[in-house]
Amino acid sequence: xxxxxxxTREVQIKIVYYGPGRGGKTTNLEYINHTYRNQIKTEMVxxxxxxxRTLFFDFLxxxxxxxxxxxxxxxxxxxxGQVKYNATRRLVLRGVDGIVFVGDVQKELRKKNIxxxxxxxxxxxTYNLDLFKIPLVMQYNKIDLRKSNIPILSSEVLQRDLNGLxxxxxxxxxxxxxGNVIPTLKKIISITLASIQDQLL
Amino acid sequence: MLNKNQLHAIxxxxxxxxxxxxxxxxxxxxxxxxxxAKHDNGKTRLDSTAFAALAAGNFATVDAMAKLVGESEFxxxxxxxxxxxxxxxxxTNDTLLVSxxxxxxxxxxxxxxxxxxxxxxxxxxxxxxx
Numbered sequence: 001x002x003x004x005x006x007x008t009r010e011v012q013i014k015i016v017y018y019g020p021g022r023g024g025k026t027t028n029l030e031y032i033n034h035t036y037r038n039q040i041k042t043e044m045v046x047x048x049x050x051x052x053r054t055l056f057f058d059f060l061x062x063x064x065x066x067x068x069x070x071x072x073x074x075x076x077x078x079x080x081g082q083v084k085y086n087a088t089r090r091l092v093l094r095g096v097d098g099i100v101f102v103g104d105v106q107k108e109l110r111k112k113n114i115x116x117x118x119x120x121x122x123x124x125x126t127y128n129l130d131l132f133k134i135p136l137v138m139q140y141n142k143i144d145l146r147k148s149n150i151p152i153l154s155s156e157v158l159q160r161d162l163n164g165l166x167x168x169x170x171x172x173x174x175x176x177x178x179g180n181v182i183p184t185l186k187k188i189i190s191i192t193l194a195s196i197q198d199q200l201l
Numbered sequence: 202m203l204n205k206n207q208l209h210a211i212x213x214x215x216x217x218x219x220x221x222x223x224x225x226x227x228x229x230x231x232x233x234x235x236x237x238a239k240h241d242n243g244k245t246r247l248d249s250t251a252f253a254a255l256a257a258g259n260f261a262t263v264d265a266m267a268k269l270v271g272e273s274e275f276x277x278x279x280x281x282x283x284x285x286x287x288x289x290x291x292x293t294n295d296t297l298l299v300s301x302x303x304x305x306x307x308x309x310x311x312x313x314x315x316x317x318x319x320x321x322x323x324x325x326x327x328x329x330x331x
Contacts, residue, residue, distance in 0.1 A: 003235035007208040012235040042248045045255065056262075059234075059254045075234065075254065091261040095233020199202065 002097045002196045004070070011070045011200065014077065014095050015188055018120050019102035020112040021053070021081030024141040024175040028102065029058050029076055031181045039063055054080040057092045064189060068200045074189055081116070090123045098135035098192030100184055102175075103162055105142050107151040110161065117162055131166070135192040138163050138170035139184045144177060207325050208238065214321035215240050218314045219300055225285070226301040229292070229322070232257055237296065247301070256299050260289055279308065290315050292322055 003012040017025040026046070033044045040062055047056035058078040065072065079089040101120065103113040121131045140158045153161075155172060163170050169187050173180035203211070211229060219227045220240050226247050229238040234257035239249045260278065267275045278289040288300045288311050298319060302311055 001233070003231060003233070003237065004202055005208065005237065006202070007205050007212075014233055014235070042251050045251050047258075056258055057254075059251060061250045061254075073250070075250070077254070087265055088262075091258065091265065094257070094261065095231060095235065 001095055002192075002199070003095075004196075004199055009070050011067070011072045011196070012075060013072065013097045013189075013192055013196070014075050015098040015100065015192060016093055016096045017076065017078040017100045017102055018089070018093075018116070019081060019139075019141075020104055020109060020116040021083070023081055023102045023104040023109075023113075024173075025078040025081065025102045026054055026058050027175040028100070028139070028141075028173075028181050028184070029060050029078055031175060031178045032062070032076065032185055033060055035178070035182065036062065053082065054078055055085075056080065056088055067193065068197070070200055072193070076185075086119060086123070089119075090126060093123055093129075094127060096124075096127075096129070096134070097196065098137075098188045100137050100139055100188050101162070102139045102141050103158060105140050105152040105158065105172075106145065107153055110153055110157075113158075114161055135188060135195050136166065136168045137184055137188040137191070138166075138168055139173045139175075139180070140170065141173045141175050143172045144174040144179070203237070203329060207329065210325045211238050211322055212240070214318050214325070218318040218321070219311075222310060222314045223306040224300045224302045224311060224314070226299075228253055228256070228299045230256065230297050230299065232261060232295050232297060234258070252299075256289065256297065260291075260297055288312070288315060290319060292319050293326060296326075298322070 017028055019025055045059040049055045060076040062074045064074055077092050079092045124131050145152050171180040171184045175181050215227045226241045228236055228249055230236050230253045234254040236253045263275050276291045280287045285303055290298050292298050
């Protein structure tokens with residue numbers, strides 16, 4: 001839940017990038033960190049394994065300015081995507097306000113996307129949160145692989161698999177080149193802020 | 202959500218018990234990694250936003266480890282460094298008090314002052330859903 005401090009007039013919002021392993025969650029944050037370096041006061045924190053995969057989370061705080069007299073900080077987190085780290089994923093989701101689900105468009109990862117989304121639903125349930133109610137944006141990442149002749153899933157298939165029931169905003173993206181990384185971020189920020197605006201008096 | 206009076210009372214408890222006793226930095230935060238109150242003695246700088254995110258992760262990890270060994274929780278943690286040490290103490294199920302201090306103040310004194318601060322914060326939090 002967003003933390004609203006009425007004394008210091010500050011709001012802290014937690015947005016988590018969730019999805020299967022090696023899907024591009026960390027790459028999204030790295031691109032945001034690079035693009036908005038001037039607005040980001042601190043270094044990005046990455047807790048990685050020796051082979052450079054996310055062990056716990058990446059963390060990037062991000063000031064978005066003043067809204068209704070409150071200074072708003074967006075705290076971006078990623079979760080570790082590897083299957084064995086579900087306990088850690090659940091810990092990172094604590095207090096989440098908005099989620100970007102980063103799916104991988106590679107054909108061979110179709111099942112992993114669906115499994116990851118199902119697990120997100122279950123993990124949110126442990127905090128009494130409902131995937132159908134929480135601010136959520138879908139991102140279908142790695143569309144640049146189309147040029148490399150690697151078999152990829154069409155948007156229609158991904159929408160049917162992952163977004164058929166949820167019907168949330170969705171973006172095709174290429175996080176490695178920055179394609180649609182910022183539109184995804186802007187969309188999740190705007191719908192998350194809209195979800196808490198009644199609390200900003 | 203805490204109101205202004207409650208936040209003021211929390212600030213007062215931290216200032217009078219911990220900062221006045223010589224603790225360098227104090228962060229009162231929720232388990233999601235959000236800072237509710239932060240105080241320092243003005244001598245050193247700390248990236249409290251990143252620190253709170255890591256502290257929440259650290260505490261949550263140890264909490265999960267406690268359950269694996271059959272403990273309901275480890276309600277306090279202590280990391281000792283060469284110059285600076287960190288004391289973590291659970292205030293409620295959802296909040297955590299983190300105190301950073303140098304060798305100029307003893308761990309015993311910190312624990313005593315943390316205890317008094319938690320008592321005062323708990324009084325403020327009666328009936329508050331965080």
